[in-house]
Amino acid sequence: MSLLPEGRRFLLAPSLLSANPLSVEASIARLGGEEDWLHVDVMDGHFVPNLTYGPGFVRALRARYPDAFLDVHLMVQPPEDFVDSFAEAGADLLTVHGEATPHLHRLLGRIREKGCAAGVSLNPGTPVEWIAPVLHLADLVLLMSVNPGFGGQKFLPEVLEKVTALCRRRAVRGESFLVEMDGGLGPDNVDLVVSAGCQVVVAGSAVFGAPDPAETLRRMRHSGEASTHGGSCGA
Ligand SMILES: O=C(CO)[C@H](O)[C@H](O)COP(=O)(O)O
Ligand SMILES: [Fe+2]
Numbered sequence: 001m002s003l004l005p006e007g008r009r010f011l012l013a014p015s016l017l018s019a020n021p022l023s024v025e026a027s028i029a030r031l032g033g034e035e036d037w038l039h040v041d042v043m044d045g046h047f048v049p050n051l052t053y054g055p056g057f058v059r060a061l062r063a064r065y066p067d068a069f070l071d072v073h074l075m076v077q078p079p080e081d082f083v084d085s086f087a088e089a090g091a092d093l094l095t096v097h098g099e100a101t102p103h104l105h106r107l108l109g110r111i112r113e114k115g116c117a118a119g120v121s122l123n124p125g126t127p128v129e130w131i132a133p134v135l136h137l138a139d140l141v142l143l144m145s146v147n148p149g150f151g152g153q154k155f156l157p158e159v160l161e162k163v164t165a166l167c168r169r170r171a172v173r174g175e176s177f178l179v180e181m182d183g184g185l186g187p188d189n190v191d192l193v194v195s196a197g198c199q200v201v202v203a204g205s206a207v208f209g210a211p212d213p214a215e216t217l218r219r220m221r222h223s224g225e226a227s228t229h230g231g232s233c234g235a
Helices: 024-029 055-064 083-089 104-113 128-137 157-173 190-196 213-226
Strands: 011-014 038-043 070-075 093-097 117-122 140-144 178-182 200-203
Touching: 011 038, 011 213, 038 055, 055 070, 055 083, 070 083, 070 200, 083 093, 083 104, 093 104, 093 140, 104 117, 104 128, 117 128, 128 140, 128 157, 140 157, 140 200, 157 178, 157 190, 190 200, 190 213, 200 213
Parallel strands: 011 200, 038 070, 070 093, 093 117, 117 140, 140 178, 178 200
Antiparallel strands: none
């Protein structure tokens, strides 16, 4: 299964972490329908030093936006305890951190059994070799380009090497996972990550902190589409 619609080079996933928590609907309306996915950051105060939403938030999003693609980024430990409830709440994609469980192989299988696409994420300090044995079970790899826990941090360019390594491996093995980048992204650097081969770009503060979030997404789309392909790794 590929999550990338035919003819699309990359998708934009605004992160609700930077939306106004008192008026999430109004924040989503300000995206003007320019978003491809809605990125939902779930934090447990244990795997990461911050707290956000539970499955009830995803259930409410699903009820209000039945056609939205809900990209749920689980920064929780152990993720095994939460996969079923977020799947049943209506997530489309559940991404778990490779660092958060010794049972990644079993867990990715469980996510698919629950009817969701399965994603695996890595912190900036974790090498891609860590997840090599499970890549055939993944629909998406989410590379953190900041240390997880907070929005508004600076993009760490050293993670671009991981995109190159993953794209090479994907081509050699004929695998189909997408590569998503998350953290410190916006109109000024989307071209860099799309040309490196990323197919999903998350952006929180750059979108919701802008005077016109819809226009910011249009600028990001234009910049990413105009970027040059990065050799054999370009999407
Ligand atoms: O997973 C995350 C943080 O752990 C967020 O998705 C990410 O930080 C997005 O925010 P910003 O674009 O402001 O960096
Ligand atoms: Fe995220």
